[in-house]
Amino acid sequence: MTDYSAFRHLTIGQYLPYGSMVHRLDPRAKIVMFSLLVAAVTFANSYTASVILLVVLLGVVRLSRTPLRFALQGLRPALPWIAVFALMQLLFYRNPYGPKACSTIWNWGFIDITTCSIRQIGLMILRLLEFMILISLLTLTTRTTELTHGLERLLSPLKRLRFPAHELALVFAIALRFAPTLAGELERIMKAQASRGADFGEGGRLGFIQRTRNLLPLLVPLFISALRRAEDLALAMEARGYTGGRGRTSYLQLRALPRDYLALALVGAFCVAILFSTLDVLDGFIFSAVSAWAREVFFHIVH
């Protein structure tokens, strides 16, 4: 282990100040649109719908001037999981549409690989890709202060039900604000302990225990400094008269503009269209191409 740069691994959720149209939208509108699109991605169950969603999302990425590489960065650590899920689908997917809907490609005991499982895997990969892009889009184009204020405002009707919207938003904001600080601190402590000959991530036969023990020289100083920071922050807030959310106004005045309503209406209409129409014009085509390819592959593997 020679790379101690903790920031390198903390790029999800970093704001990229490109100042595009997407950046300038009202955060409340963005949060609502984000939720709508998440719903659309979750429930879109055809290739056609998924592909349309993907194309639209890539278009939005383009519009936000964010490099695509950045929008997809979260994908790499997720790859092993995707592989595991794909394998599970491949082996254990039971076709709910009856035997007529799909044909068997390969059968061995209880393992029944059908064109349907292949179809499902394709959909899953598309879906994960879209989730990744959505999350990146929201966090790369919206400042955390905007996000938290937007969230607080959206949740504020719930205050009547004694829901702690302000406190929740504050906790969220502090957590986000201190994530890079603590990452920097961790990096510093790692370097200091490595200079004293500490090894991280290595362990002998009792690997797990040894590895956990090896983390103590990092965790103890990190916790001490986090607690000290928490205390300092609480003091600093109280010294400046913070008494909680009641009657508190905000310097960040969120004002929805026509363009926000327009964007919201467009995204809303799009999501409704995706959800309630049975879009499968392209499915037959994509499906037969995919299953033909899968057959070919299996044929090669088996023989």
Added chain:
Amino acid sequence: MTPVLRVEELHHTYLRGTPFEAVSLRGVDMEVHQGEIVSIIGPTGSGKSTLIQHFNGLIRPQKGKVFVLGQDLRDPDLDIKGLRRQVGMIFQTPEQQLFEQYVGDDVAFGPRNFGLGRPEVRQRVKKAMETVGLGFEEFKDRMTFSLSGGEMRKVAIAGVLALEPRILIFDEPTCGLDPATASELLSKIRELRDEEEVTIILVSHDMESVAQLADRIYVILQGQSILEGTPRQIFSQAGLLRGYGLDAPQVTQVMHGLRGRGAPVRVDLLSVSEAEEEIVRCFDLAERPASQCHDRL
């Protein structure tokens, strides 16, 4: 004589290949010889910390060369742990890296990591603690986190000294210490060099301590080494330093001020006693009774 540490045309960029790219070093050259005290000065953000982290392999050279104790830091098969045993690094506010419950255990962390036997560890811990002025018997079983800030810093420094490194790197060692503790620490650093021939690299903003301690100084500006020389050579160019956002020691500034007002004094002086002698010589003060000065005020 071959230097114990040599840096050639060193470049470093943080977060290379991302939109957060930040160039930190753009061509640093330096050389440090056995038993020297070399100081690195430069304004905040000039790349000093990045530079020194190359010296024990916390950062590997991206472009350029770093040789430490005859080993090439570009070599991927380098025994980095072995190198760290010989190159001790004391970061800014090192007391924040303490984690053991008892002082003695924390100081022993380094030697234990390098697999030394119990008697050897004990003997090194004892020696290191006594070097920094913490009595072994008195402090070894004290609770680390009940100590004062100054004592904790001493424990942290002892933790690195216990490795008995040949090169010691200090990043702002006196920052945040009271004056008495700070000057005690500086004289310990000098003793380490004088008595044990440890090579010292000192990064500091405190020009007084640099002037007192350093044999040679490197000035780093915007990631480049731009000046090199003895403290006298460097600090006699006070105007130049000020342009870089740096200062000469206060007493040197006084001499520059006098020179600026037309007094033909030397400006390459670093200590109060040197300056006093020079002022007495230049103004012929020894000839006059002190009362005359008061009259004129």
